Amino acid sequence: MSEPKPLSLYVPEPEFRPGDKPDFSNVPIPKAGSVRKPEIDVEAQDIHDLAYSIIRVMNHDGEAVGPWAGLLSDDEVKRGLEDMLRVRAFDSRMLKAQRQGKTSFYMQALGEEAIACAFARALRPGDMNFPTYRQQGLLLSSDYPMVDMMNQIYSNAADPLKGRQLPIMYSSKQHGFFTISGNLATQFIQGVGWAMASAIKGDDKIATSWIGDGSTAESDFHAAMVFASTYRAPVVLNIVNNQWAISTFQGIARGKAATFAARGLGFGIPSLRVDGNDYLAVYAVAKWATDRARAGLGPTLIEYVTYRAGAHSTSDDPSAYRPKEEFDAWPLGDPVKRLKDYLIKRGAWSEALHVQANEILEAEVAEAQRQAVKNGTLHDGPHSSARTMFEDVYKDMPEHLVRQRQEAGV
Amino acid sequence: MARMTMIQAIRSAMDNAMERDDNVVVFGEDVGYFGGVFRCTEGLQKKYGKQRCFDSPINESGIVGSAIGMAAYGLRPCVEIQFADYVMPAFDQISQEASRIRYRSAGDFTTPMVVRMPTGGGIFGGQTHSQSPEAIFAHVSGIKTVVPSNPYDAKGLLIASIEDDDPVMFLEPKRLYNGPFDGHHDRPVTPWSKHDLGEVPEGHYTVPLGKAAIRREGAEVTVLAYGTMVYVAEAAAAETGIDAEIIDLRTILPLDLETIEASVKKTGRCVIVHEATKTCGFGAELMSVVMEGCFYHLEAPVIRVTGYDTPYPHAHEWEYFPGPARVGKALKKVMEAA
Numbered sequence: 001m002s003e004p005k006p007l008s009l010y011v012p013e014p015e016f017r018p019g020d021k022p023d024f025s026n027v028p029i030p031k032a033g034s035v036r037k038p039e040i041d042v043e044a045q046d047i048h049d050l051a052y053s054i055i056r057v058m059n060h061d062g063e064a065v066g067p068w069a070g071l072l073s074d075d076e077v078k079r080g081l082e083d084m085l086r087v088r089a090f091d092s093r094m095l096k097a098q099r100q101g102k103t104s105f106y107m108q109a110l111g112e113e114a115i116a117c118a119f120a121r122a123l124r125p126g127d128m129n130f131p132t133y134r135q136q137g138l139l140l141s142s143d144y145p146m147v148d149m150m151n152q153i154y155s156n157a158a159d160p161l162k163g164r165q166l167p168i169m170y171s172s173k174q175h176g177f178f179t180i181s182g183n184l185a186t187q188f189i190q191g192v193g194w195a196m197a198s199a200i201k202g203d204d205k206i207a208t209s210w211i212g213d214g215s216t217a218e219s220d221f222h223a224a225m226v227f228a229s230t231y232r233a234p235v236v237l238n239i240v241n242n243q244w245a246i247s248t249f250q251g252i253a254r255g256k257a258a259t260f261a262a263r264g265l266g267f268g269i270p271s272l273r274v275d276g277n278d279y280l281a282v283y284a285v286a287k288w289a290t291d292r293a294r295a296g297l298g299p300t301l302i303e304y305v306t307y308r309a310g311a312h313s314t315s316d317d318p319s320a321y322r323p324k325e326e327f328d329a330w331p332l333g334d335p336v337k338r339l340k341d342y343l344i345k346r347g348a349w350s351e352a353l354h355v356q357a358n359e360i361l362e363a364e365v366a367e368a369q370r371q372a373v374k375n376g377t378l379h380d381g382p383h384s385s386a387r388t389m390f391e392d393v394y395k396d397m398p399e400h401l402v403r404q405r406q407e408a409g410v
Numbered sequence: 411m412a413r414m415t416m417i418q419a420i421r422s423a424m425d426n427a428m429e430r431d432d433n434v435v436v437f438g439e440d441v442g443y444f445g446g447v448f449r450c451t452e453g454l455q456k457k458y459g460k461q462r463c464f465d466s467p468i469n470e471s472g473i474v475g476s477a478i479g480m481a482a483y484g485l486r487p488c489v490e491i492q493f494a495d496y497v498m499p500a501f502d503q504i505s506q507e508a509s510r511i512r513y514r515s516a517g518d519f520t521t522p523m524v525v526r527m528p529t530g531g532g533i534f535g536g537q538t539h540s541q542s543p544e545a546i547f548a549h550v551s552g553i554k555t556v557v558p559s560n561p562y563d564a565k566g567l568l569i570a571s572i573e574d575d576d577p578v579m580f581l582e583p584k585r586l587y588n589g590p591f592d593g594h595h596d597r598p599v600t601p602w603s604k605h606d607l608g609e610v611p612e613g614h615y616t617v618p619l620g621k622a623a624i625r626r627e628g629a630e631v632t633v634l635a636y637g638t639m640v641y642v643a644e645a646a647a648a649e650t651g652i653d654a655e656i657i658d659l660r661t662i663l664p665l666d667l668e669t670i671e672a673s674v675k676k677t678g679r680c681v682i683v684h685e686a687t688k689t690c691g692f693g694a695e696l697m698s699v700v701m702e703g704c705f706y707h708l709e710a711p712v713i714r715v716t717g718y719d720t721p722y723p724h725a726h727e728w729e730y731f732p733g734p735a736r737v738g739k740a741l742k743k744v745m746e747a748a
Contacts, residue, residue, distance in 0.1 A: 130479070160516060161514065164514055169514070171516070173518045178482065178519065179511060179515035179519050181506070183506050189503075190482070192476055193476030193478060194480065194483045197479065197480040200480070201483075219499070220472075220502075220503075226467045227466075227469070392516060394512075395574075399620075399664060
């Protein structure tokens with residue numbers, strides 16, 4: 001035995017920092033169509049491999065292949081592409097609006113649009129999402145009015161949330177979108193509780209909980225996993241692994257050899273890992289997991305492997321901690337381009353149609369913005385009455401708040 | 411009417427609420443099959459089934475977090491945290507989630523729910539089974555905090571809390587579970603069967619939230635107390651012969667400002683008593699309320715009698731506990747002033 005060395009704390013580092021040339025050729029990316037598709041009543045222990053692989057449908061030639069392919073018609077896929085383009089157009093315009101001082105803050109979903117947009121199509125009216133701040137695709141794939149999203153972002157007089165919430169923290173019960181917190185991971189267990197309630201009442205509605213790779217380190221992730229597995233809650237537990245939690249890479253939230261999906265195995269929860277930039281693959285796993293939940297087979301954990309192509313938020317500058325070229329080098333590509341290539345290969349789409357669709361969506365977003373600006377912007381107003389600040393703290397305003405409101409003179 | 415302990419009254423409240431409304435569910439650590447470590451949920455699983463009364467994993471954030479989701483769905487969860495000392499892992503879910511769901515969604519989502527927890531010392535529970543965290547909850551806007559002091563109120567307040575549309579923290583002074591305790595730990599315990607407030611109707615009734623009760627009318631000094639300290643104050647008044655008006659707050663937030671202000675304006679003197687630590691304890695808020703509303707009526711400085719700013723000790727429980735001797739001393743002091 002050699003002399004023992006003094007201990008030293010291991011602090012992981014991402015492979016590439018600004019100035020490095022990113023190279024992901026050592027990242028194992030399974031071939032599209034190579035991962036098996038089990039029956040929905042499978043036991044977690046029989047699909048351990050699916051938590052360590054990546055389910056992919058679209059290959060490099062733009063073809064859908066393998067057991068997870070073939071679920072969507074060309075028209076449905078076109079609608080999916082338009083949903084993603086809508087998110088991208090919306091994000092782009094709201095990012096500019098923030099730069100122009102119309103609001104304080106914005107968060108875009110650039111590069112990970114496929115996840116929320118495809119998942120939304122596996123849900124039914126009455127189901128409830130417990131989202132994070134990067135699932136605007138759920139609302140933009142529904143009939144929720146875009147202008148109301150902007151009213152919320154501008155905190156203006158028509159903001160459905162009366163100017164109380166940070167921009168993008170939407171809420172709509174009718175559209176299955178639980179009020180966004182801003183505190184990380186709290187929603188993950190709340191979604192499980194909502195799903196338990198549906199089961200307690202003998203209903204057929206299901207819930208989805210959403211979380212990012214970094215926030216899986218929170219205790220509430222563990223709480224959700226324990227409750228979901230214990231009570232077989234009809235919930236789909238979604239981890240969006242976009243590689244970056246503000247400036248910390250995903251290795252700060254997990255050991256190198258593990259995957260986020262693999263966390264489900266210790267709880268006996270069937271766990272899948274999927275190419276998050278592959279709209280068809282995301283839809284296929286979402287359908288599989290929601291079918292399981294509806295059939296009373298309990299929770300599914302899904303890790304979406306993707307890449308946060310933009311900054312964390314308008315308050316962040318990623319050039320300070322990662323190479324600018326990383327997204328271009330990212331082996332799973334751009335979800336919009338991949339779905340577009342697939343549709344063109346099918347003969348159902350063309351470059352010209354793509355340009356046209358983009359123009360229509362950009363006009364749609366611009367028109368919504370014109371409407372929203374009429375209702376006001378954060379700094380120039382108008383806002384909801386200051387009196388509303390004291391409302392909805394309780395159902396009925398207690399005496400101490402009545403006195404404070406009178407003191408405020410509103 | 412029946413004679414009930416506080417445990418039986420709390421159980422009867424949940425039984426009534428579950429019988430009247432299918433949306434009421436009860437869960438927490440050990441509350442299902444076993445019926446809770448203090449037996450408050452005994453028999454509920456057998457009567458209402460495992461879907462409505464069940465054991466939870468040992469995860470307080472999970473208990474409250476899942477209850478929020480259930481409440482948003484339309485249920486009315488009434489969950490148990492085994493000891494108030496254990497509630498802290500759920501504090502994020504209480505203080506920034508349950509409390510603000512209505513506000514941040516502009517009323518689109520609401521979370522009617524009750525978080526029950528045994529509070530306070532006097533049972534040799536040491537530093538992790540004796541704390542009184544009510545002031546921490548009172549600091550949070552959007553939740554209500556209730557501390558009953560007797561079986562009749564416990565049942566009526568718990569039913570009112572379950573039927574309330576806002577989240578309620580329901581702190582049960584565990585030293586009062588089996589009888590009114592006046593701090594004389596060396597004397598035999600009086601059972602609730604020998605106390606008027608141990609008379610509890612079997613059926614449904616409510617005691618309104620936000621309303622204090624005057625336990626003893628008096629002219630010389632107002633004592634603001636809640637939970638166990640109500641009986642300590644009663645003993646101190648009897649032993650000193652001082653004509654104290656003893657107010658049992660019952661609800662910490664929203665506070666019954668009118669009752670407090672009217673009483674202090676009448677007596678001109680005020681002693682505040684609680685078992686929790688002193689600094690930033692709820693007594694500090696009560697003192698401010700009295701200063702803001704009654705300053706020109708005061709004849710003497712207001713005094714607080716509280717637990718000390720130390721962890722709750724085990725062997726020195728009775729030195730720590732604000733008993734009748736300490737409260738009596740404070741009563742005499744405010745009477746001697748001016």
